[in-house]
Amino acid sequence: MKKILVVDDEFDILTTWRLVLEMEGYEIVTASNGILALDAARAHVPDLIITDWMMPRMDGVALIGALTLDAALSSVPVVLMSAAAKAPRLEHDGVEFHRKPVSIDDLLAIVVRLIGAP
Numbered sequence: 001m002k003k004i005l006v007v008d009d010e011f012d013i014l015t016t017w018r019l020v021l022e023m024e025g026y027e028i029v030t031a032s033n034g035i036l037a038l039d040a041a042r043a044h045v046p047d048l049i050i051t052d053w054m055m056p057r058m059d060g061v062a063l064i065g066a067l068t069l070d071a072a073l074s075s076v077p078v079v080l081m082s083a084a085a086k087a088p089r090l091e092h093d094g095v096e097f098h099r100k101p102v103s104i105d106d107l108l109a110i111v112v113r114l115i116g117a118p
Contacts, residue, residue: 002118003027003044004111007037007051007063008081017050020104021111025118034058038066041073047115050107052100053082061088068092077114 004026008014011032018028029046031037035058037051049067053060060080067073077094080087087097098110 001025001027002048002115003029003046004115005029005031005037005041005046005049005051007031007034007049007055007060009033009052009055013052016104017107020107024108024111026111034060034063034066037063041067041076042070045072046076048077048079048111050079050081050111053080053084053088061090064090064092064095079110079114 004021006014006017006028009032014030014032018030021028029040029044031040033055041049051060051063064078064080067076067078075094078092080095080097081100081102083100
């Protein structure tokens with residue numbers, strides 16, 4: 001089963017995306033900030049990481065920076081989500097930026113395109 005790490009400090013978004021992706025057949029691990037996400041990713045390397053940009057303690061851009069420096073995690077594709085108008089500059093080849101809000105259909109299409117069906 002393909003594992004996705006979903007990272008967002010907004011409980012409603014985290015819960016909705018977890019439920020939708022689980023119903024599609026993916027294994028979902030969640031975290032509410034980048035520090036917890038990095039710990040979770042190091043414990044069990046996911047097939048995909050979907051993260052919010054603006055979060056407390058460690059934001060999505062800092063998380064991506066940490067992933068880039070970790071040999072075991074640097075090749076994991078990342079989807080960075082934000083309501084921000086401009087995408088940040090990132091030093092990671094496997095990152096896509098998508099503006100929130102993202103529809104459920106678009107989220108599923110992104111996931112299938114990046115890692116395939118469950």
